[in-house]
Amino acid sequence: MIDSKGIVIRNIYYMLAYAYQNLRQKNYTDIAAEDFENIQDLFAAILAEGISSQLRCGLALEYVQHSEELTSLRGKMDVMASYRLKKKRAGKLLCEYDELSENNLLNQILKTTAFILMRSKEVTRKNKIALKRAMQLFSGVDTLEISEIRWGRLCYHRNNQTYHMLMNICYLLLRNLLASTEKGEIQFAEFIDTQAMPRLYEKFILEYYKRHFPELHAHASQISWDTDDGYIDFLPTMQTDVSLYYGDKCLIIDAKYYRNTMQQNRNFDAKRLHSDNLYQIFSYVKNKDTLHKGNVMGLLLYAKTGEDIVLKREYSLSGSKIMIRTLDLTGEFSLIQSQLNEIAALLKL
Known part of the structure; x- marks a missing residue:
């Protein structure tokens, strides 16, 4: 099923599975095969299975x-x-x-999120029943006011590490909550229009390369300013989304997720790239290439959702290669894999 912005919902599940390794476990395989009508029902299915799995291990104390x-x-x-x-x-x-x-913040967030999903008209009866069944063992756990949840208080250690993915799913859902209707139903914002989706998009790309291309040593790295006098006070931090390495080559990927890939020129009808994006990736590349060999490349990778636009451009700027591409999220996941694999191949040319 495709959501209102064109993304195949199953692809969001795959993106989550790369971002959170728990979703690769066998008990989640049935979820990957289902065709969900909306993102809330997908999250309800993940939480129902995740909570049931947690109950088998025991609730965190x-x-x-x-x-x-x-x-x-x-x-x-x-x-x-x-x-x-x-x-x-x-x-x-x-x-x-x-x-x-068991009446602690972790379990309180789980119960609060489950109760909200059970009231949502976007969630199927099947998943509401599964959540209700899981909640039978939460009788001693309180629910919370969403505005009072202190996400910064969450702390993970060896005994509660299995909660990490579940808390992230709860966070994504509760941050999308708009309001309750007069009938008591829950309304959610469009998931892909919120701040959660760009972060998931970045993390998915990073984890994809870590898993399938270990030889490229993918990580999100900081780049030092290549100053003449070494004075860097007050300069902003340059944090890359993804950096790939092969031999003496480096590819810096800046993952961008927008409602509109291009911005409208104020004085003309023509559309242009977001200028800040181009300045940013150019700055990353030039400061990384301290020896000025031209072996550091930059890529702005825009998520293609419901728009018709497809970008595949390459520029040579001051001796450095800067590329612009779109990653199509509207088709089968195998096509997404092909696009990412093609990008990885750029380092080996």
């Missing part, structure tokens, strides 16, 4: 702080509060103590 009036000391006593209590109720102490609990 974390120490949660409690404050309670007790007749005997437990944990740490709040001296001033206990003194005030003693005047009102003899023998009572206000104690603060930590206790392992």
